[in-house]
Amino acid sequence: xxxxxxxxxxxxxxxxxxxxxxxxxxxxxxxxxxxxxxxxxxxxxxxxxxxxxxxxxxxxxxxxxxxxxxxxxxxxxxxxxxxxxxxxxxxxxxxxxxxxxxxxxxxxxxxxxxxxxxxxxxxxxxxxxxxxxxxxxxxxxxxxxxxxxxxxxxxxxxxxxxxxxxxxxxxxxxxxxxxxxxxxxxxxxxxxxxxxxxxxxxxxxxxxxxxxxxxxxxxxxxxxxxxxxxxxxxxxxxxxxxxxxxxxxxxxxxxxxxxxxxxxxxxxxxxxxxxxxxxxxx
Numbered sequence: 001x002x003x004x005x006x007x008x009x010x011x012x013x014x015x016x017x018x019x020x021x022x023x024x025x026x027x028x029x030x031x032x033x034x035x036x037x038x039x040x041x042x043x044x045x046x047x048x049x050x051x052x053x054x055x056x057x058x059x060x061x062x063x064x065x066x067x068x069x070x071x072x073x074x075x076x077x078x079x080x081x082x083x084x085x086x087x088x089x090x091x092x093x094x095x096x097x098x099x100x101x102x103x104x105x106x107x108x109x110x111x112x113x114x115x116x117x118x119x120x121x122x123x124x125x126x127x128x129x130x131x132x133x134x135x136x137x138x139x140x141x142x143x144x145x146x147x148x149x150x151x152x153x154x155x156x157x158x159x160x161x162x163x164x165x166x167x168x169x170x171x172x173x174x175x176x177x178x179x180x181x182x183x184x185x186x187x188x189x190x191x192x193x194x195x196x197x198x199x200x201x202x203x204x205x206x207x208x209x210x211x212x213x214x215x216x217x218x219x220x221x222x223x224x225x226x227x228x229x230x231x232x233x234x235x236x237x238x239x240x241x242x243x244x245x246x247x248x249x250x251x252x253x254x255x256x257x258x259x260x261x262x263x264x265x266x267x268x269x270x271x272x273x274x275x276x277x278x279x280x281x282x
Contacts, residue, residue: 004098004200006030007055009040009088010062014158015102018189019059022197031055035062041079043087050091057200058092059100060085063132065160067106068246070128081131082138089143098145100196103136104129105152105184105211110250115215117256118150118207126247140207147199149192149210150255153221155278156189163278166222170233180219180237183252185211188274198264208260212271215254224272228279 006023010016011032023030031053038049040062050058064070064080085101092099106129107122124130136148155161169176187210195210216224219237226233240249257268269277 004028004056005054007050007053007058008032009038009058009060010035011038013061013063014156014161015154015189015192016061017157018193019061019196022190022193040084040088043084043091046084046087047091050095050097055097057098057100058088059196060088061102063102065104065128067126067128067249070131071126071246074127074131077127077131078134081128082134085135086138086142089139089146092146093142093144096145098147098200099139099143100200101136101139101146101148102192103148103150104132105150105253105255106250107133107136107150108250108253108255110253113252115254115256116209118209118259125250128247129250136207145205147196147204148207149196150207151187151192151210152184152253152255153186154189154192155186155275162186162218162221163225163275166225167229170226170231174232175234175236176222177236177238177242178219178222179240179243180217181251182240182249183215183217183254185213185215185254186221186271186275187211188269188271188278190278191269191274195260195264195266195268198266199260202264204263208263209255209257210260211255211257211268212274213257213268214270214272216271221271221275224275225279228276 008019012035020032064077070077107124109123155163
């Protein structure tokens with residue numbers, strides 16, 4: 001299925017886990033070092049890991065993504081989301097390795113009022129978004145062979161996603177208040193994996209939006225989850241500012257996946273179908 005050998009960085013996160021599961025199931029060669037042994041901010045250690053793995057493609061799932069904490073940990077956020085990426089690019093260029101890197105819808109300010117395309121101006125509102133934008137820009141500017149995928153509201157196996165948190169809240173409360181004015185695209189890790197590997201096998205290069213199709217508010221997403229699981233809860237729509245946060249968040253940042261879909265000749269599943277697929281497998 002694939003002529004490549006992969007190195008997965010950030011292998012213990014929800015996206016990294018999905019890559020490991022998929023690659024193993026198809027007997028595709030990959031290395032996925034544990035994060036305790038793979039500090040991507042340590043350029044010397046990273047070089048050793050890459051030489052040992054001898055990959056043709058590095059999939060970078062590692063990131064600092066604690067949006068609120070980044071406001072007080074700006075240096076750490078930039079170290080992981082920018083400086084480490086610059087070091088990784090040098091290694092990839094030296095050894096002629098393709099770099100797959102993931103960015104975020106938070107590079108936009110949410111004021112467009114329509115789906116964002118790859119050609120739209122970026123204007124992040126918070127440190128996290130700024131650090132991710134710096135990282136994607138350095139890849140585009142300096143990497144010889146790369147794909148940058150912007151994605152959003154990622155969910156999969158793990159505790160760091162909205163569905164997991166919603167189910168935890170539902171265990172303690174019959175009535176749930178969920179923001180109705182924060183809008184983006186829920187995106188399933190399995191779909192990210194499938195599309196990433198299709199793009200890699202086609203030797204695609206550049207910056208693309210990789211999301212599921214359609215978009216939703218957090219409230220709409222929560223209702224879909226509760227209804228699919230046939231849970232007896234009341235969901236109340238409230239403004240996002242009901243929940244005080246350190247970091248400013250953009251309100252309307254759904255991204256169009258049309259460019260990527262056309263390049264690959266595929267239809268990326270609608271978010272509702274992928275959420276249902278994920279929930280039924282729990």
